[in-house]
Amino acid sequence: MNHEQRQKRFARLVEAHARDIYRMAFWLCRNKELADDIVQETMTRAWKSIDRLQDENAAKPWLFTILRREHARVYEKNRPETVELDETLLADPDQHNPEMQEQINQLRKAIMKLDEKYRDPLMMQIIGGFSCDEIADQLGISKAAVMTQLFRAREQLKSRLGKGLAS
């Protein structure tokens, strides 16, 4: 593959997955500045090894795996502080009525407080659109364990919202 072909291939990946990659990075580290850095490093690594991606249909799990490894690498070095959701983050890309927006904000705060073993598979399912089998493959755990974690993630979120503990 020559440089131009590699660039075109990379551009297709960026067009299709840039926003999901960023959102995944944000929710992994819950810190906007760190998410910027991790996304930059993830995409640099992806560009450098794009020849190794055999099947473009597998690009999304491939990118998410690089992202998760990069996050783990950064997290091992220093455990950055997560930040509270600020007003900027709560400014939504979609327009919602005030009641719906408040519910979404409460949900975000509840997601922030989820244990990562429940949050990670949930992010992969909702942001990545991965099936339970695909999540199990990426996390290296059984499908049954993924389903249990997804079940508990939703139960905890509903419970926190119900009890008003999210705030």
Added chain:
Amino acid sequence: MNQEKFLEMLASDPKSRDPDFLAQAEKNDENRELYQQALAFEDSLLAAFNTPVPVAIEETMLDITKVSYPRFGKKTIGLLALAASLVISVSLVLFTPPPSEQLAYQQLVAHISEHDPRDTASLVPVSKSEIEPYFIQKGIELGIDLDDLTYITFCPVGDKQGIHFVLDKPEGLVTVIFVPDMPASRVQDLQKEGIPGLLAPVLDGSAAIVGQPGQDLYPIANTLRKGLHKI
């Protein structure tokens, strides 16, 4: 699929297209209601995870391909690491916005604070035919359809000349103050008292964008970045 398995799947993978699961969801009124509730919760989850993404993230990612990454042997890696640490140290110093940029930012913020940019009553509109020559003089080609603008005028910001646009968007009016020679290196939040605002780098200048409560301004910033080009 039995009811226990259905409830388990409803809480772990409610958007599953598994035929047995879908059949169980339609089995009776109670299941239908549970299924609809689960789907509504999924919509909320999707909206919650749908957090804002930085302006022009795609362009930033594509910039990566403009840098070459040569492979090095092990012997040179130590030397490179030393060189890299020096570069990082210098970069950290250089990363701090230069004083001229800080001043520009302060002037733009002061301008917005002193004059509500949404109040155009005191400003005299100029004809659209006067705008294009101004951009050309600044070395900028306008790729934005001027017919979409409801209002446009010149606007002094500090010692610079800016352009004051008002865009009529479905979510409400959006005001943009673009100063072509007032540089900004990053997007900054200008939100004040519930009114969303952004300062975004556009070409070699800055655009201050002010909208209506609840309005997402990132797409506007993207439109500007894509619609203005250097000649």
